[in-house]
Amino acid sequence: MTPRWKFLFAGGLVFILLVALIFVPILRRRMKRAAKLQQQSEEQARRELTQPIAINPGDPRVKTKLFWASDTIDPALVPVTVDLPLSSDPVLRSKQVLNTLLAGPVDAELRTLPPDALLLAFYLLPDGTAIADFSEALANSIPSGIASEQLAVNSIARTLEANVPQVQRLKILIHGQEVETLAGHLDLTGTFVVNTKPVQAPVQLAPAALTPDKAPTKVAQPERKP
C-alpha cells in the first residue's frame, strides 16, 4: 500500500469514527424515547382496561377503616376512618376499600402502597380465601426492604379485616402470577391470615368524618398452605 493510500485509509477510518461518535448517542436517545413512549401507551391501555370499581352513591354509607402508615411510630399502621358508600357484596366491597387504600391518604408520606399500583382483579373463594391480583407496579415501585414490604401487606390485610368479615385469608398475586417475594424480601408464596372471627353481616353505621383512630396495630400473621 502506497503512503497516499495509507493516508486515505486512515482518513476514512477517522471520518467513520467521527460520524459514529456524533450519531450513536443521537440514535440511542431516540431509541430510549421510543421505548418510553411504548411503555407509556401500554400502561395507559392497561389502566383503561382496569378502571377501579366506582363507589355507588346509592350504597349505604359506612364507617370504613383504612390502614395507612403512622406519622409518629415507624414502621407502624394507624387506622383512619372514612365515611364511604360501600356495597354489601363482599367482592365489590373489597374492591372498593382496596381501591380507596390504593388512592392513598391526604398526606402522601403516609402511603403504604405505590401510587401507580392497581388492583387488577379480586376473587373470594367459598372457604374465605381472597385472591387479590395487583399490577406489577406494586412489586416494582414499592421501597425494597423487610419493613416497607411487611407494612404494605399488613395495610392490605388489616383494611380487609376491618371492612370485609367474609375474608379469612389473603393471597396476593402480581399481574396474575404467584411470585416468590413482593420486592425481594416478603414471602408471597403463602396466604396471610386476615379474619379469625366467625363471619357476621357488615354493620351499617352512622356517617363519620375522616378521623385517625387509635394506636398502631398488630401485624398480619402469615400462614403456610398445607
Added chain:
Amino acid sequence: MVVLDPAHGGTDPGARGTGGIRESEIVLSFAMEVRRALEQQGFQVVQTRQGNEDPSFDDRSATANAQRGAVFVTLHISSTGLPGTVRVYVNSDLAPVAGSNGFIPWDRAQVPFLGLSRTFGDFVQGFLAQRFKGSPETAQTASVRQLRTTAAPAIAVEVSSVTVEDRADLDRMAPGVADAIARGAAAFRPSYVVPTTPGALP
C-alpha cells in the same frame, strides 16, 4: 458455626439510595465486619456469597441446612425507616409440620426452629438497642422469604437505611452491628440445643 448471608448481589442490587448506595454492596462490607467479630468470639463463619454473586434463596438456605448446629444471619439495608436504627426479624408463625416421617418439608424448614430463632433474635436486638437509639428492644416478626427454608435458628438484620446522604454514615454503623451480632450469638450459644425433628429416629 454461623452462616452469614449478605443479601442480594449479582443483577439484584437490593435497595438503592439516591446517592448511588446499593444494598448488595453495603451488606457485603458489613458481612466482613461481622465475620471478624464472630471469629473473635470463637465462631466458625461461612458466607453464602463472597463477592458480587446472587445465589438463590434455596442455595443460601442450603448452606445452613447442610450444617448441624449452625445459626443463620441474613444482612439487609432498608430503604425506609429512621436512619441509624437496626431491626432484627424472625419468621412469622408457620403452620406446624404434619406427618411423622422424620423429614421436615423444605418449604417449612424453619418451623422447628421458630422458638430458638426468637431467642437468638431477642439477644441480638437487645444488644443493638443499647448501641443504636430508636431501635426496638426485642426482635420483630415478618414473613421473610429467606428465613422460611432455613433449618437453623435464623434472623434477618435490617439496617436503616440507603436514604442516608453519605455512605460513610452506614459504614460507621458496621462495627456496632457486628459487635451486637457476635455478642448475641455468644449469649445464645448455651441455650442452643438442636431440636429433634418430628418422627426422627432416636
